[in-house]
Amino acid sequence: MTATLESGVAAKKKPRKFSPWGVVAWIAAIGFFFPVFWMVLTAFKQEGDAATSPPKLFFTPTLDQFGAVFDQGIGPSMLNSLFATGMSTLLVLLLGVPAAFALSLRPVRKTQDALFFFMSTKMLPIVAAILPLYVIVSNIGLLDNIWALVILYTAMNLPIAVWMMRSFFLEVPGELLEAASLDGASLWRSVREVILPLVSPGIAATALICVIFAWNEFFFAVNLTAVNAQTMPVYLVGFIAGEGQYWAVLSAAATMSALPVILCGWFAQNKLVRGLSFGAIK
Amino acid sequence: MASITYKNASCIYEGSDKLAVDSLNLDIKDGEFIVLVGPSGSGKSTALRMLAGLEDIDEGAIEIGGKDMTGVPSKDRDIAMVFQNYALYPNKTVAENMGFALKLRGVPADERRRKVEEAAKILDLTEYLDRKPAKLSGGQRQRVAMGRAIVREPQVFCMDEPLSNLDAKLRVQTRTQIAALQRRLGTTTVYVTHDQVEAMTMGDRVAVLKFGKLQQFASPSELYDRPANAFVAGFIGSPAMNLITVPVTADGVQVGSSPMKLEREQRGLIGDLKEVTVGVRPESLELTTDPDGIEVTVDLVEDLGSEAYVYTHASGGVELVARSNPRTAPKLGDTVRLSRNADAVVHLFHPVSGERLG
Numbered sequence: 001m002t003a004t005l006e007s008g009v010a011a012k013k014k015p016r017k018f019s020p021w022g023v024v025a026w027i028a029a030i031g032f033f034f035p036v037f038w039m040v041l042t043a044f045k046q047e048g049d050a051a052t053s054p055p056k057l058f059f060t061p062t063l064d065q066f067g068a069v070f071d072q073g074i075g076p077s078m079l080n081s082l083f084a085t086g087m088s089t090l091l092v093l094l095l096g097v098p099a100a101f102a103l104s105l106r107p108v109r110k111t112q113d114a115l116f117f118f119m120s121t122k123m124l125p126i127v128a129a130i131l132p133l134y135v136i137v138s139n140i141g142l143l144d145n146i147w148a149l150v151i152l153y154t155a156m157n158l159p160i161a162v163w164m165m166r167s168f169f170l171e172v173p174g175e176l177l178e179a180a181s182l183d184g185a186s187l188w189r190s191v192r193e194v195i196l197p198l199v200s201p202g203i204a205a206t207a208l209i210c211v212i213f214a215w216n217e218f219f220f221a222v223n224l225t226a227v228n229a230q231t232m233p234v235y236l237v238g239f240i241a242g243e244g245q246y247w248a249v250l251s252a253a254a255t256m257s258a259l260p261v262i263l264c265g266w267f268a269q270n271k272l273v274r275g276l277s278f279g280a281i282k
Numbered sequence: 283m284a285s286i287t288y289k290n291a292s293c294i295y296e297g298s299d300k301l302a303v304d305s306l307n308l309d310i311k312d313g314e315f316i317v318l319v320g321p322s323g324s325g326k327s328t329a330l331r332m333l334a335g336l337e338d339i340d341e342g343a344i345e346i347g348g349k350d351m352t353g354v355p356s357k358d359r360d361i362a363m364v365f366q367n368y369a370l371y372p373n374k375t376v377a378e379n380m381g382f383a384l385k386l387r388g389v390p391a392d393e394r395r396r397k398v399e400e401a402a403k404i405l406d407l408t409e410y411l412d413r414k415p416a417k418l419s420g421g422q423r424q425r426v427a428m429g430r431a432i433v434r435e436p437q438v439f440c441m442d443e444p445l446s447n448l449d450a451k452l453r454v455q456t457r458t459q460i461a462a463l464q465r466r467l468g469t470t471t472v473y474v475t476h477d478q479v480e481a482m483t484m485g486d487r488v489a490v491l492k493f494g495k496l497q498q499f500a501s502p503s504e505l506y507d508r509p510a511n512a513f514v515a516g517f518i519g520s521p522a523m524n525l526i527t528v529p530v531t532a533d534g535v536q537v538g539s540s541p542m543k544l545e546r547e548q549r550g551l552i553g554d555l556k557e558v559t560v561g562v563r564p565e566s567l568e569l570t571t572d573p574d575g576i577e578v579t580v581d582l583v584e585d586l587g588s589e590a591y592v593y594t595h596a597s598g599g600v601e602l603v604a605r606s607n608p609r610t611a612p613k614l615g616d617t618v619r620l621s622r623n624a625d626a627v628v629h630l631f632h633p634v635s636g637e638r639l640g
Binding site for chain 2: 175178180186193194198
C-alpha cells in the first residue's frame with residue numbers, strides 16, 4: 001500500500017529538464033532583486049564598510065545606521081506618509097467601490113462616457129497642472145498641510161481604482177443580484193452579503209495598488225509640502241542632497257521607507273493569490 | 283400559492299422599437315404547472331422575468347393572487363426562481379444558500395435548519411449541506427437551486443431553463459423529478475424552456491410564444507392534436523410535422539407528381555384558395571406499395587433502433603418525413619411511395635397567415 005502510494009507520488013514528479021528559458025528567468029530575477037538586496041545589505045554596514053571598493057560582502061552587521069535615521073527625524077515623515085497613504089486609500093475605496101458597482105452590475109446611463117471621463121483625467125501630465133494646483137492649494141490655505149496630499153492622492157488614484165474594480169465586478173454574474181433580490185434581500189444587503197465577499201480579492205488588489213502609488217508619490221509632495229507635511233520620498237531626497245557621501249545611512253532610510261509597502265503586499269498576498277474563484281457559477 | 287394573470291402585459295427593451303413581449307394574456311390557475319416555450323427571441327424568458335419583477339411591465343399588468351404586481355419590487359413578490367446557471371452564492375455553503383431567504387425573513391436559526399434539512403432530504407442533498415457550490419457536480423447544483431426555491435414555500439416558482447446545463451440523461455431524470463415535486467407541493471409554477479419535449483412532458487398547459495406574441499395556450503395533447511397555426515404545428519412534436527404548401531385540386535391537393543385526396547369536409551375548408559399549407563406528422567405517414575401513394579425519393583434514413591425516419595422529397599422539391607420500420611427502411615436514393623396510415627390527421631393552414639383552417 002505504502003509502496004504504491006509512494007510510486008504514485010514519484011510518478012507525478014516531472015523529470016527535471018534543462019531549459020534555457022529557466023536561465024533567462026533566473027538572470028532577470030536576480031537583476032531585479034540585486035539592487036534591493038544591495039540596499040538592505042548596505043543598510044546594515046558601517047559607513048566605512050559601505051564605501052570600500054571593491055564592495056565588501058562579508059562584514060560585521062550593525063543597527064547603527066537605523067539608529068542614525070531615527071535620530072535625524074524620520075518619524076514625522078513616516079507618519080505623514082502613513083496618514084496620506086492610508087487616508088487616501090480609504091477614501092478611494094469608499095468612493096470607488098460604489099462607482100465600480102454602478103458602472104458594472106447596475107449599468108447607469110452614459111456608463112461609457114463616465115468611464116472615459118475617469119480615464120481622461122489621467123491623460124494630462126501632472127506637471128502641466130501643478131501651477132494651477134499650487135495656486136488653488138495655496139488659496140485654500142492647505143500648503144504644507146497633509147490633507148492637501150490626501151485629497152490629491154485620492155483624486156489621483158480614484159480613476160485607476162474604479163477601472164480596476166469594475167473589471168472585477170464584471171466577473172460577478174448579474175444573476176446573483178437577481179437571485180438575492182428574489183430571496184428578499186435589499187440592494188444593500190445583497191451587495192454586502194453576496195457581491196462584496198466575491199470581489200474582496202479584487203478590492204484588496206486595488207487597495208494595494210493605491211497604497212503603492214500614494215506611498216511613492218513624489219511630485220505633489222515635493223511641490224506642495226515643506227516641513228510639516230513632508231512625506232517619505234521627499235525626506236529621502238533630503239538625505240541625498242545633504243549627506244550624499246553616506247551610503248549606509250541612506251540605505252537604511254530607503255529600506256525603512258520600502259518596508260511598509262512590502263508589509264502591505266505581504267498581508268494582501270493571500271487575497272491576491274486566491275484570485276477570483278467563481279467555480280460555482282461558470 | 284396563488285393564481286397568476288397576465289393582462290395585456292408588454293415589455294419593451296430600451297433602445298429597441300420592438301416589443302419583447304407583446305400584450306400577453308395568460309390565466310394561470312392556482313397550483314398549475316405552466317410551460318412557456320418558444321425559439322430564442324420569442325420573449326418567453328422576458329415574460330417570466332416580468333412575473334419575477336426582473337423586467338418592467340411597460341404596459342398592461344400581471345396579477346399574482348389577484349394583486350397587481352406593477353411596480354412591486356421582486357423582493358416583495360414572494361416568488362422563488364431557479365436560474366439557468368443556478369446563480370448559487372459561491373461564498374455560501376449549500377445550507378446557507380438554501381436558508382438565505384429564510385434568514386432574511388428573520389426565521390430563527392433552529393427552524394431554518396429544520397426546514398433546510400427537510401428540503402435537503404427530499405432532494406437527496408443531506409450529505410452536501412456543508413459544502414460550497416464549487417465542490418458540487420452540475421446535477422447537485424441544480425438540486426441546490428431547486429432546494430433554495432422550495433425551502434421558502436413561495437407563492438410561485440419561476441424556472442428559467444433550469445435543465446439546459448445538464449447532460450441529456452440527467453435532464454430526462456430531473457425533468458420527471460421536478461414535475462413530480464411540483465405536483466406534490468402544489469405550488470403554481472411557470473417554467474421556461476426552448477425544448478418542446480420538456481414542455482409536452484411537464485406542463486399542465488403550455489404557452490407557445492413567437493416574437494413576443496402568444497401563439498397558443500393549451501394542454502400538451504391539444505397542442506399536438508389541434509395546433510392553432512402552422513408555427514405551433516411545426517414547433518411541437520419531434521421530428522417536426524411535415525408542413526408543405528401545395529397547389530389545390532378539385533378533390534384534394536397536388537404533392538409533386540402525385541395527387542393527394544382530402545375528405546370532402548376538409549376540401550370544403552380550403553374554399554377557393556389556390557394553395558394551402560398541409561400538415562401531416564411523420565408518424566402518420568408510412569411506406570406503401572399502393573400506386574395511389576405519393577411518389578418520393580429518399581434523401582436520408584435516420585435509424586433510431588426502435589423506429590426509423592425516412593427523409594424524402596417529392597418532385598418539385600416538396601420535403602416529407604415518414605416513420606418506418608427500421609428493418610424494412612429503404613435505402614438512400616430509392617424511389618418509394620408514401621401513404622397516410624389509418625388514424626392519420628391532416629391539418630390545414632392558410633398558406634399566407636398560417637392560421638388553422640377549421
